[in-house]
Amino acid sequence: MPPVDTPGRAAGGPDAPRLIALDWGTTALRAFLLGAGGRVLDRRAAPRGLLQVPPGGFAAVLAEILGDWRRPGLPALAAGMVGSAQGWREVPYHRGPAGLADLAAGLLPVPEKGPEGEAVLRIVPGILLDGAPPEVMPEVMRGEETQVMGALALEPGLRAAARIVLPGTHSKWVAVRDGRITSFRTYMTGELFAVLRAHSILGRALAPSAQPAGAADEEEAWAAFDRGVDAARAGKAGLAPLLFSARTLVLAGALPAAASLDYLSGLLIGDELRAALPVGEPGIPLALIGDPALCRRYRRAFARLGLPGTHAGTPDGPREIAGATEAGLWHTALAAGLVAGPEETR
Structure with a gap:
């Protein structure tokens, strides 16, 4: 992978970075440098999840993992537990069924400012579904909603109706209808x-x-x-x-x-x-x-x-479905106007 300052990576070049996309969870941090169309130009990972970040240390960890990726005007978007009460900034959950537009509308910029005055980072909201106990309890997710949106972008045939299973520490079974998350269980x-x-x-x-x-x-x-x-x-x-x-x-x-x-x-x-x-x-x-x-x-x-x-x-x-996280972050940024679509970059 060529360094960020190669001619192709210059502003407007064919490999110009368009978005820094972060999957920031409890135990790990994954970073993607995305170009036009969400293509992955570079990727980095570190065991710097919430549990490994000292109090007040999120900005320093972000600067450490981004390194030479950082440049004025390049937006950064994160999903996951970084937006929880234990994270950098608590982002209010979107309450109820949600689609891409709902997530984009709920992005929260962190107050810290970059060299040009722009927000250092925007964080994707999670989803909270209120239940009706005792039959159905409330459910929450942070990070998986972005992966589901990425999966729907990569596999449009799932948009009409699907069940997407995300195995892990807390497995999620997500119901999708018409491109929206309608329900899920943990x-x-x-x-x-x-x-x-x-x-x-x-x-x-x-x-x-x-x-x-x-x-x-x-x-x-x-x-x-x-x-x-x-x-x-x-x-x-x-x-x-x-x-x-x-x-x-x-x-x-x-x-x-x-x-x-x-x-x-x-x-x-x-x-x-x-x-x-x-x-x-x-x-x-x-x-x-x-x-x-x-x-x-x-x-x-x-x-x-x-x-x-x-x-x-x-x-x-x-x-x-591979690549769902980076695809979800790209399409959320696209819906929020942080990056330009193909018709805007010609």
């Missing part, structure tokens, strides 16, 4: 796995050096994962009575200790799918956004449950 699958692994007896079956996935040989690990998915499907009483089986199967000699966390992963993901899939409408396309290794587990669980994706599906589950 499943704390990733966080439950981390807590059970680190702070429960279920993680003690492993040697200290064992890894959370693939600790056994690959075939053994996937067999354990499949067994967990099958147990979740058959568990009519839900997840709670099944969790201890990750230990008892090892004690009974029916599951290798090194594969016990793969089994637990299958239990948790299988239970998430068992709970989430009946909520949607039959035949609605499914798509995944997330870490490829984690998405592979979800695709395998979909296939194990006999529920392959219906949108550009692969044999073992829904299609993954």
Whole structure:
């Protein structure tokens, strides 16, 4: 990747930077330098999420990761937990269903000013959906809304109606209708796995050096994962009575200790799918956004449950959409007038 000051990167050049796009979460910061049409010119990443930023240190962290990208008049846009109460500036949630225009209208500029007096950064609002307890509880998201908008830009066939699944620490199952997020639910699958692994007896079956996935040989690990998915499907009483089986199967000699966390992963993901899939409408396309290794587990669980994706599906589950974050930030900036569209740059 050429340095920022090459002739092609000059103002108006074919590779001129148009937007700095930031995915700033709890544990990590990813930065993208975007050119015309949202093309990625460069990218950087650092473990400088909210938990690693000292009080009052957000501006310094931003300057550190941007380095020679910074220049007068180049807008910067961020999504994620940087806009939470624990972040740089708390951005009010957009309340209710939302589309791209709603997110663009809710951008919040941070008060700090750059060398030319412009805001250093604008932050995308999250979404809050009020519930009607006890049937439906309130739901919130910060960052995933931008990824969903990016997915819809990359895959226009999903705009009419779709369910987009974002596996992670807090998995989101998002319903889309006419290009808008109409509802979503959160499943704390990733966080439950981390807590059970680190702070429960279920993680003690492993040697200290064992890894959370693939600790056994690959075939053994996937067999354990499949067994967990099958147990979740058959568990009519839900997840709670099944969790201890990750230990008892090892004690009974029916599951290798090194594969016990793969089994637990299958239990948790299988239970998430068992709970989430009946909520949607039959035949609605499914798509995944997330870490490829984690998405592979979800695709395998979909296939194990006999529920392959219906949108550009692969044999073992829904299609993954790559590049959704940077696409979502670009299109939000476009909707907000921070960058110019193709017809304005000719």
